[in-house]
Amino acid sequence: MTRVRRSNDWGFPRWRGYEGAREAAQVRLCDRHGCTEPGSCPAPKSPNSPERWYFCQKHAAEYNAGWDYFAGLSAEEAAERETTERAEAGGYKESAHYGWAGSGDGSRSRDEMRALEVLGLDPDADFETVKKAWRNKAKEVHPDVRPGDADAAKAFQTFQVAYEVLRAAEERREWRG
Structure with missing residues (x-):
């Protein structure tokens, strides 16, 4: 007597394995000679042409750097x-x-962004960079270095306030963990 094998497939599609019967997905490689990365970024072969190259992100960026949109016009x-x-x-x-306002990753407040701008720093500058920039700027306009210069005193106060804003924010971040 032949033994009948039971299956878990009762005819309803959700009990079947997902993508169990499908073939492997086709992956197009980058059209740049020698590159083995997937080519997922289409780029036109020429202006107003439907033909496309397919590059990886690195080679698409390289291709787009030299692309002149107005060529031939x-x-x-x-x-x-x-x-x-x-x-x-x-x-x-x-x-x-x-x-969203301004650049950065969204973790800094508007006051912090203004303070970084006053110190001439990028939005993603770390606190060590902030300290160095503050020291350099404060040394240039310190009242002991430039006595009697009202503009220098005002600039020093501006740098001091910017540093205090950034220091308080850094302490809050450290406290939160």
Whole structure:
């Protein structure tokens, strides 16, 4: 007597294994000679052509660095195309008003961003960089170095306040853990 083998498939699709019967997905490699990364970034082979190269992110960035959008157009045609596209994309520029304020990763307050700007630092500067910048700027305009200079005294106070804002924020971050 032959033994019948039971299965867990009762005819309802959700009891089947997901993608168990599907073949391996095709991955297109980067079109750059010698690159073995997946080519997931399409790039046009020429202006106004439907044909595309498919590059990895590294080679797409390299390709786009040399891309001239206005190649082959006269100065008048390029200016006309630019004004047309600016008019069509004007809503995007207006919507920037509603976006997140300023650069950085969102972990700094507006006051901290202003303080970093006063010290001439990037939004992602660490506290050691802040200390160094504050010391250098404060040495230049310190009242002992420039006695009687009202502008220097005001600049020193500005740098001092900026440093205090950033120091307090750093202490809060350390306290939170």
